[in-house]
Amino acid sequence: MANKQGSFGDRFAEITVVLVTLIALTLGGMYKSSVENASSPFEALGVSLAAPKGWIQTSVRGNDIFRATDFNSQGFSTTYNVQKIAVASDATALDIADAVLLDRAQALDAFKVLDQSEVNDGVGRDAYLIHYVYVESNPDATHASIPSIVRGADFIYLKGGYAYVVSFQADDKNYNLDLDRFYRFLESIQF
Amino acid sequence: MSELQPIHERKHIWRDGILLIVALCIFVWLVYALDNSLKPTFNSTTLALTGVLLALVPAFIWLAFFYIQDSVEPEPKGYVFAVFLLGGLLAAAIGIPVVENLFRVSHWLYTNTLSAILGGILVVGFTQEFLKYAAVRYSIYNSAEYDEPTDGVTYATAAGLGYATMLNINFVISNGGVDLGAGMIRMAVVALAHASFSGITGYFLGRAKFESESIWWMPLGISLAAIFNGIFNWLLGIVTKPTISLSGASDNAWLGLVFAAAVALATTAAVLALTRRNIQALKTRQGE
Numbered sequence: 001m002a003n004k005q006g007s008f009g010d011r012f013a014e015i016t017v018v019l020v021t022l023i024a025l026t027l028g029g030m031y032k033s034s035v036e037n038a039s040s041p042f043e044a045l046g047v048s049l050a051a052p053k054g055w056i057q058t059s060v061r062g063n064d065i066f067r068a069t070d071f072n073s074q075g076f077s078t079t080y081n082v083q084k085i086a087v088a089s090d091a092t093a094l095d096i097a098d099a100v101l102l103d104r105a106q107a108l109d110a111f112k113v114l115d116q117s118e119v120n121d122g123v124g125r126d127a128y129l130i131h132y133v134y135v136e137s138n139p140d141a142t143h144a145s146i147p148s149i150v151r152g153a154d155f156i157y158l159k160g161g162y163a164y165v166v167s168f169q170a171d172d173k174n175y176n177l178d179l180d181r182f183y184r185f186l187e188s189i190q191f
Numbered sequence: 192m193s194e195l196q197p198i199h200e201r202k203h204i205w206r207d208g209i210l211l212i213v214a215l216c217i218f219v220w221l222v223y224a225l226d227n228s229l230k231p232t233f234n235s236t237t238l239a240l241t242g243v244l245l246a247l248v249p250a251f252i253w254l255a256f257f258y259i260q261d262s263v264e265p266e267p268k269g270y271v272f273a274v275f276l277l278g279g280l281l282a283a284a285i286g287i288p289v290v291e292n293l294f295r296v297s298h299w300l301y302t303n304t305l306s307a308i309l310g311g312i313l314v315v316g317f318t319q320e321f322l323k324y325a326a327v328r329y330s331i332y333n334s335a336e337y338d339e340p341t342d343g344v345t346y347a348t349a350a351g352l353g354y355a356t357m358l359n360i361n362f363v364i365s366n367g368g369v370d371l372g373a374g375m376i377r378m379a380v381v382a383l384a385h386a387s388f389s390g391i392t393g394y395f396l397g398r399a400k401f402e403s404e405s406i407w408w409m410p411l412g413i414s415l416a417a418i419f420n421g422i423f424n425w426l427l428g429i430v431t432k433p434t435i436s437l438s439g440a441s442d443n444a445w446l447g448l449v450f451a452a453a454v455a456l457a458t459t460a461a462v463l464a465l466t467r468r469n470i471q472a473l474k475t476r477q478g479e
Binding site: 010012013014016017018019020021024025027028029031032035036053054070072073074177 | 294295297298299301302303306309310312313314316317318321324328399404405406407408409410413414417
């Protein structure tokens with residue numbers, strides 16, 4: 001049979017296939033970002049934020065004012081939590097951090113603090129940041145999965161007699177991959 | 192340019208395709224029946240090993256038919272096997288990491304219907320179909336052994352089955368083994384689907400090599416295969432959506448197999464009809 005390999009048209013067609021695939025993947029990446037960054041406004045007790053769309057907002061307890069979980073994430077479901085705690089006027093961020101750490105150490109298995117420091121968040125606000133890790137024995141609703149290592153970050157803000165604790169918890173495998181999205185969430189919070 | 196040779200139609204390729212569908216359905220039923228009647232027990236190692244062996248079955252069945260029937264119209268079996276391996280290697284080295292780690296489709300693909308269709312086509316479909324195309328285009332395509340339009344279908348199917356086998360092995364390993372019955376159904380569905388979409392790419396590759404097609408011909412082929420891939424997976428999700436009733440939950444895995452077999456038969460028939468028409472046209476032109 002006639003073989004027309006190596007012609008200029010063939011080479012051009014080959015490049016076109018690569019280009020079309022790259023365009024499709026770029027459009028796919030843009031669409032992925034639009035789905036992941038979609039949000040809906042949330043406001044409660046003087047705190048407003050952009051709640052991730054498609055996440056499940058679970059019932060809040062105690063000082064919680066917002067709690068949302070991404071049940072599509074593998075292993076431990078990535079979770080955002082915002083707390084508003086009334087504090088004494090002379091309380092420092094370090095005092096609040098100690099209280100938060102004590103609370104976490106009592107509630108979480110194999111809880112370890114990785115590091116803590118004063119930071120400036122993406123929109124120029126002073127915060128106290130704690131990085132920690134713990135083991136979640138029931139990472140999903142089935143109660144039939146292997147325990148997960150969960151990494152977390154608490155951003156503690158002090159303003160007007162209140163401490164605001166914004167928490168991010170994700171499976172160790174997803175933590176770094178989910179971090180950018182959390183920073184966008186963090187930047188959306190107004191109090 | 193090589194010499195003008197008479198055009199053959201490797202008829203056994205179509206028989207292989209149809210036999211693969213039928214034999215795979217029979218095999219799945221057998222595994223399911225044996226699993227239900229014998230209720231074998233495995234430890235984690237033997238469960239994973241059994242899963243990996245079962246993942247190889249669809250490709251083994253197709254290759255077996257190919258080897259038996261190809262004695263009449265021989266195709267270099269080493270090349271067919273090499274393209275099969277290349278399809279699997281590209282899946283492991285590029286396809287699975289791109290889809291699962293770079294695009295992390297499990298996090299957003301199933302958010303809603305639009306994301307399932309668009310993401311399924313643009314990310315999953317294009318990644319998989321391009322790599323299967325590449326397995327043929329950058330290996331056997333330029334060889335003198337690729338000398339018939341139907342060779343495109345043969346080699347693309349081999350690449351597709353290699354890709355599917357690696358997806359199935361990855362599924363078994365990442366889950367630490369699979370339930371024999373439901374796992375075998377899933378593997379058969381994945382193999383049938385990838386063999387079908389590869390058939391589409393193979394048809395376009397076959398014509399691209401031997402006819403003067405426009406530069407949009409091959410991108411059109413990849414795009415069609417990617418669209419079929421995305422829509423198939425979305426429909427499969429609907430067909431196999433678990434049903435919950437008062438008598439308990441049913442996972443509808445068998446419906447998925449019936450759906451995949453129907454799609455595979457329809458695709459094989461369509462590719463067969465198109466290729467035959469194309470070969471007739473080429474023969475007529477050669478006669479002139």
